[in-house]
Amino acid sequence: xxxxxxxxxxxxxxxxxxxxxxxxxxxxxxxxxxxxxxxxxxxxxxxxxxxxxxxxxxxxxxxxxxxxxxxxxxxxxxxxxxxxxxxxxxxxxxxxxxxxxxxxxxxxxxxxxxxxxxxxxxx
Amino acid sequence: xxxxxxxxxxxxxxxxxxxxxxxxxxxxxxxxxxxxxxxxxxxxxxxxxxxxxxxxxxxxxxxxxxxxxxxxxxxxxxxxxxxxxxxxxxxxxxxxxxxxxxxxxxxxxxxxxxxxxxxxxxxxxxxxxxxxxxxxxxxxxxxxxxxxxxxxxxxxxxxxxxxxxxxxxxxxxxxxxxxxxxxxxxxxxxxxxxxxxxxxxxxxxxxxxxxxxxxxxxxxxxxxxxxxxxxxxxxxxxxxxxxxxxxxxxxxxxxxxxxxxxxxxxxxxxxxxxxxxxxxxxxxxxxxxxxxxxxxxxxxxxxxxxxxxxxxxxxxxxxxxxxxxxxxxxxxxxxxxxxxxxxxxxxxxxxxxxxxxxxxxxxxxxxxxxxxxxxxxxxxxxxxxxxxxxxxxxxxxxxxxxxxxxxxxxxxxxxxxxxxxxxxxxxxxxxxxxxxxxxxxxxxxxxxxxxxxxxxxxxxxxxxxxxxxxxxxxxxxxxxxxxxxxxxxxxxxxxxxxxxxxxxxxxxxxxxxxxxxxxxxxxxxxxxxxxxxxxxxxxxxxxxxxxxxxxxxxxxxxxxxxxx
Numbered sequence: 001x002x003x004x005x006x007x008x009x010x011x012x013x014x015x016x017x018x019x020x021x022x023x024x025x026x027x028x029x030x031x032x033x034x035x036x037x038x039x040x041x042x043x044x045x046x047x048x049x050x051x052x053x054x055x056x057x058x059x060x061x062x063x064x065x066x067x068x069x070x071x072x073x074x075x076x077x078x079x080x081x082x083x084x085x086x087x088x089x090x091x092x093x094x095x096x097x098x099x100x101x102x103x104x105x106x107x108x109x110x111x112x113x114x115x116x117x118x119x120x121x122x123x
Numbered sequence: 124x125x126x127x128x129x130x131x132x133x134x135x136x137x138x139x140x141x142x143x144x145x146x147x148x149x150x151x152x153x154x155x156x157x158x159x160x161x162x163x164x165x166x167x168x169x170x171x172x173x174x175x176x177x178x179x180x181x182x183x184x185x186x187x188x189x190x191x192x193x194x195x196x197x198x199x200x201x202x203x204x205x206x207x208x209x210x211x212x213x214x215x216x217x218x219x220x221x222x223x224x225x226x227x228x229x230x231x232x233x234x235x236x237x238x239x240x241x242x243x244x245x246x247x248x249x250x251x252x253x254x255x256x257x258x259x260x261x262x263x264x265x266x267x268x269x270x271x272x273x274x275x276x277x278x279x280x281x282x283x284x285x286x287x288x289x290x291x292x293x294x295x296x297x298x299x300x301x302x303x304x305x306x307x308x309x310x311x312x313x314x315x316x317x318x319x320x321x322x323x324x325x326x327x328x329x330x331x332x333x334x335x336x337x338x339x340x341x342x343x344x345x346x347x348x349x350x351x352x353x354x355x356x357x358x359x360x361x362x363x364x365x366x367x368x369x370x371x372x373x374x375x376x377x378x379x380x381x382x383x384x385x386x387x388x389x390x391x392x393x394x395x396x397x398x399x400x401x402x403x404x405x406x407x408x409x410x411x412x413x414x415x416x417x418x419x420x421x422x423x424x425x426x427x428x429x430x431x432x433x434x435x436x437x438x439x440x441x442x443x444x445x446x447x448x449x450x451x452x453x454x455x456x457x458x459x460x461x462x463x464x465x466x467x468x469x470x471x472x473x474x475x476x477x478x479x480x481x482x483x484x485x486x487x488x489x490x491x492x493x494x495x496x497x498x499x500x501x502x503x504x505x506x507x508x509x510x511x512x513x514x515x516x517x518x519x520x521x522x523x524x525x526x527x528x529x530x531x532x533x534x535x536x537x538x539x540x541x542x543x544x545x546x547x548x549x550x551x552x553x554x555x556x557x558x559x560x561x562x563x564x565x566x567x568x569x570x571x572x573x574x575x576x577x578x579x580x581x582x583x584x585x586x587x588x589x590x591x592x593x594x595x596x597x598x599x600x601x602x603x604x605x606x607x608x609x610x611x612x613x614x615x616x617x618x619x620x621x622x623x624x625x626x627x628x629x630x631x632x633x634x635x636x637x638x639x640x641x642x643x644x645x646x647x648x649x650x651x652x653x654x655x656x657x658x659x660x661x662x663x664x665x666x667x668x669x670x671x672x673x674x675x676x677x678x679x680x681x682x683x684x685x686x687x
Contacts, residue, residue: 030144067236
């Protein structure tokens with residue numbers, strides 16, 4: 001599987017990722033590291049305890065990492081959580097809606113991570 | 124030729140982000156142009172900053188990080204005098220965070236994701252160059268040792284404070300270290316620099332509390348232009364306490380002169396006065412603070428006037444030479460032996476000015492040479508005039524000041540004086556004040572030996588008032604000791620003084636020196652000196668200094684006594 005094939009499988013924006021990382025080698029390095037990145041687990045844990053601060057910080061981190069990697073959808077979902085819990089912002093979503101988004105993130109992350117693992121094995 | 128970029132030190136950029144991907148991206152953007160350091164949180168960043176303070180040109184700082192976030196890093200850097208000079212580019216997309224970061228001293232922002240590499244590189248370059256430019260200006264602005272302003276920037280800023288901040292009343296403070304050159308000489312320059320740096324730091328600390336600026340011009344000259352304080356003794360005491368604390372083994376004494384603000388007085392004049400006040404302190408450890416006052420102002424105005432008027436005084440004959448007789452008291456009755464020439468100034472506006480007012484002033488700037496030459500010439504002519512009129516020679520002592528000794532034309536000048544007036548060297552006696560002997564002893568010995576060989580008599584003036592050592596008496600070829608009047612003042616009532624005078628006379632006898640006692644005012648003193656073997660006496664008991672016409676009366680009397 002090529003990197004581009006992986007990107008089409010995970011519905012990532014390859015061009016956008018390359019715009020940031022410029023070198024396929026660098027993109028390759030970081031996409032391989034994504035499944036091991038603890039921020040997804042930390043975000044899920046923050047969702048369990050509904051710790052507003054932790055939700056903001058980890059969603060912010062997920063948003064940033066995914067944006068760099070052109071994982072547009074994941075980045076947008078994480079951004080919703082980050083804005084919801086940004087210190088000073090008024091809450092707009094119900095806790096249930098938040099959980100819903102977190103579940104979406106988790107599902108999408110699992111799918112993405114397993115595709116990346118397959119890519120890692122294939123290469 | 125080398126390009127400046129090749130000459131400059133390598134520039135280091137510290138990239139601080141908890142996400143490796145961000146560090147990698149920024150690293151890839153910057154690695155061709157910069158040396159890179161990486162930190163994954165604020166704590167690591169602070170550690171690297173402390174180790175590599177001198178080489179880091181820029182910090183790229185993520186705000187959201189575990190352990191220690193970007194704001195905390197900004198705060199820590201902002202409160203550190205050195206680290207606050209390193210520019211920071213904040214990595215954020217949050218507008219609210221931008222304002223807070225700006226307030227904490229961030230120089231610029233870069234938003235994530237880092238897609239516009241060329242823009243990022245350009246912004247990094249711009250910030251680094253701006254900061255280097257600022258540091259260059261700052262280096263030119265500041266004195267390296269104390270980080271206070273240097274002379275030109277100090278005046279620049281003092282003048283603009285004066286012009287644009289009229290709501291604040293600024294006083295001028297001048298701070299010096301007593302005998303700083305000796306501290307340097309004895310303990311080394313490096314130690315001297317430490318003393319300066321410590322004092323600079325204290326001045327900075329003081330300026331954290333009051334509005335103002337501080338500068339160091341050269342050596343130990345600190346200038347402070349600050350909001351008026353109530354209690355300057357307290358300010359100085361605090362500076363002194365810190366110096367005592369920091370330099371326990373070395374006595375570092377401060378002195379301070381203050382000029383309080385005056386309506387319409389520019390900083391330059393204000394500091395002139397503060398300087399005058401500070402110089403008045405010099406050497407007075409009991410009173411290290413002086414606030415410029417009316418008396419000093421009067422003195423300053425007078426000094427300026429006297430300095431201005433001296434040339435006219437010489438040309439217009441306002442200066443008069445008076446003569447005080449010296450009597451040989453080993454004869455009975457005592458006989459007129461010689462005279463001392465003394466200067467008087469009768470100023471057209473100020474009237475009679477005491478020599479005590481103008482001699483120290485002219486001594487301090489070398490203008491005393493003009494006065495001395497005037498006296499020498501007049502005395503030489505007077506010797507000739509009296510010789511012609513009365514057929515006897517009255518030798519006259521004249522003063523040779525410290526400045527004359529360093530005048531390389533001195534020997535020729537004196538020789539010409541003798542030749543032109545057709546007098547003998549022995550007719551003009553040269554008085555050199557005791558304190559002049561203390562400096563540059565060898566030069567002094569050489570000169571005196573030379574004058575002595577020419578035939579002049581050398582008299583050591585004010586003996587006993589200052590620094591002379593007995594040792595000097597044996598190495599200096601002097602002919603006459605003039606005992607200071609302080610010695611004589613109390614000899615009739617004070618036994619110690621009497622013993623001292625006797626001792627000096629005995630020593631002089633052994634060294635075959637003639638002794639002149641100055642300031643003899645009464646008969647008791649005269650008898651004591653007579654009995655102790657003193658040769659010559661000068662003082663009010665015989666006569667005050669007289670103008671030449673009045674002195675002639677003494678000559679006539681002397682001639683009559685001789686005949687009779």
